[in-house]
Amino acid sequence: MYKLVVSDLDGTLLGPDHRLGDYTRGVLTRVRAAGADLVLASGRHFMDIRVLARLLAEPAGDQAGQRSDERPRGSGVPSAIDSADDDRERSPGTGAAQGQTECLISCNGAAVNTADGQLLQATCLGREPLGFLLRDPLFRDVHTNVFLTDAWLVEQAEPSLLRYHQDSGFRYQVADFARLDGPDGPNVLKVFYYGEHDHLVALEAEILARHGDALGTTFSLPQTLEVMAAGVSKGAALARLLADIGLTSADVVCYGDGLNDLEMLQLIADGGGLALLMDNADARLHAALPHLPRAGGHADEAVARHLEGLLADGLLGGR
Numbered sequence: 467m468y469k470l471v472v473s474d475l476d477g478t479l480l481g482p483d484h485r486l487g488d489y490t491r492g493v494l495t496r497v498r499a500a501g502a503d504l505v506l507a508s509g510r511h512f513m514d515i516r517v518l519a520r521l522l523a524e525p526a527g528d529q530a531g532q533r534s535d536e537r538p539r540g541s542g543v544p545s546a547i548d549s550a551d552d553d554r555e556r557s558p559g560t561g562a563a564q565g566q567t568e569c570l571i572s573c574n575g576a577a578v579n580t581a582d583g584q585l586l587q588a589t590c591l592g593r594e595p596l597g598f599l600l601r602d603p604l605f606r607d608v609h610t611n612v613f614l615t616d617a618w619l620v621e622q623a624e625p626s627l628l629r630y631h632q633d634s635g636f637r638y639q640v641a642d643f644a645r646l647d648g649p650d651g652p653n654v655l656k657v658f659y660y661g662e663h664d665h666l667v668a669l670e671a672e673i674l675a676r677h678g679d680a681l682g683t684t685f686s687l688p689q690t691l692e693v694m695a696a697g698v699s700k701g702a703a704l705a706r707l708l709a710d711i712g713l714t715s716a717d718v719v720c721y722g723d724g725l726n727d728l729e730m731l732q733l734i735a736d737g738g739g740l741a742l743l744m745d746n747a748d749a750r751l752h753a754a755l756p757h758l759p760r761a762g763g764h765a766d767e768a769v770a771r772h773l774e775g776l777l778a779d780g781l782l783g784g785r
Contacts, residue, residue, distance in 0.1 A: 467717075467780075467781060467783060468717060468739070468776065468781055468784075469501075469502055469503065469717040469783070470708075470713055470717055470718045470719075471503070471505070471718075472504075472507055472704060472718055472719070472721070472730065472734070473505075473507065473720070474722040474723060475507075475510060475518065476508070476509075476723075477723035477724060477744060477746060477764055478723045478727075478764055481764060481765060482764065482765050483632070484630045485633050486633060487767045489770055490767050490769065491522055491524070493770035493773050494522050496777060497782055500777060500782050500783040501784055502782040503568045504568055505568065505569050505570070505704070505707070506571070507571035507575075507703075507730060508686075509572075509656075509658075509684075509686035509724075509726050510572060510636075511573065511618055512573070513636055514636035515634075517634035518633055518634055519568075519570060519581055521633060568580075568581045569581065569586065569707055571707070573613050573655040573694065574684055574686065574694055574699060574700055575702055575703035576589050576590070576656050576695065577615065577703075578703050578706075578707055586710075587703060587706060587707075588615060589655075589695050590653040590654055590655055591654045591656075591657065591693075593647050595677045595681050596646065596654055596657070599673075599681075600612070604669065604672060605669065607665065608659040608660060608666065608669065609627075609659065609660040610658075611638065611657065611658045611659070612643065612654055612657055613655045613656040613657075613658075614654060614655065615652075615653060615655060618636065618638040619638065619640075619641045619643070620639070621640065621642065621643055622640070623638070624638075627660060655694070656692060657692075658686075658691060658692040658693065659693075660689060660690055661689065662689070663688040666685070667691075669691060670691055673693060678696075679696065680696055681694070681695065684724075684726040684728075685724065686724050686725075687724065688748075699726070700729060701728070701729025701730040701733040702729065704730050705733055714737060714739075715733055715734045715737020716739050718737075719734075719739065719740040719776065720741045720742070721741075721744065721761055722741075722751075723746055723751070724747070724748055724751065728751060731743070731758065735758060741755075741758055742758060742772065743755060743760050744760070744761055744764055744768065746763050
């Protein structure tokens with residue numbers, strides 16, 4: 467009996483248009499009714515994922531949710547978790563330990579929030595490597611994006627990025643990066659670069675050669691290179707969350723498609739849970755985890771179809 471469903475979003479739970487299907491929403495309503503909980507785990511920002519989580523809580527086909535002008539756009543102001551020192555890791559709350567199982571893992575594991583917004587985990591980038599990521603000429607030919615705990619910042623607008631956020635309405639704020647790596651700057655969860663894949667691969671090698679002791683990298687999509695503090699991953703965040711809520715990997719069914727899902731899928735598979743790859747998963751993820759079963763393609767809402775099968779077999783529930 468699986469008590470917890472953990473799913474990536476883009477390329478997994480969401481369709482090719484980066485939106486939630488009504489069929490998926492309907493099945494997840496039944497999953498919850500059966501007594502299983504849901505954790506969304508994504509490279510997206512918490513403020514983005516939270517709106518999608520609210521959509522999943524509405525009846526499928528209900529158009530009475532948030533209007534576009536009510537959706538979060540980010541404040542563009544310093545993070546609420548602020549410190550002048552260089553200890554960038556925080557464990558701000560204990561909500562999960564108090565029984566809140568449905569949580570949101572964001573920024574590839576750099577943050578974990580309860581569904582109602584309480585910040586449980588945050589691991590931020592240090593000042594020195596952040597200055598390199600924001601100012602080095604190495605990055606002049608890619609589009610640089612910064613995630614604070616409460617905002618998405620860019621120095622130059624890139625409207626093509628907004629197509630990934632149609633359901634949530636989450637938008638970047640154009641801002642000057644000059645103050646971000648200063649001693650009084652806000653905490654930064656993640657920097658990501660948008661550009662041509664082969665160029666990003668070369669940048670990744672250079673980042674790790676210069677600051678591999680302080681930084682970790684991954685790809686959520688071929689065109690987005692993501693940089694967090696060393697040791698940050700969806701898998702590491704999920705492992706801490708499971709310990710907090712008193713579950714083990716064997717209690718989990720998990721779905722993913724990107725390289726940023728590698729540690730999370732491995733954690734569940736190695737611990738006796740059910741970890742599945744999407745048919746459309748990155749070829750490098752298939753190569754790294756060749757033993758994992760496939761769920762199907764995200765264009766066919768395959769996660770929902772697989773969950774419906776588990777429901778039919780009585781394998782979901784137990785909350």
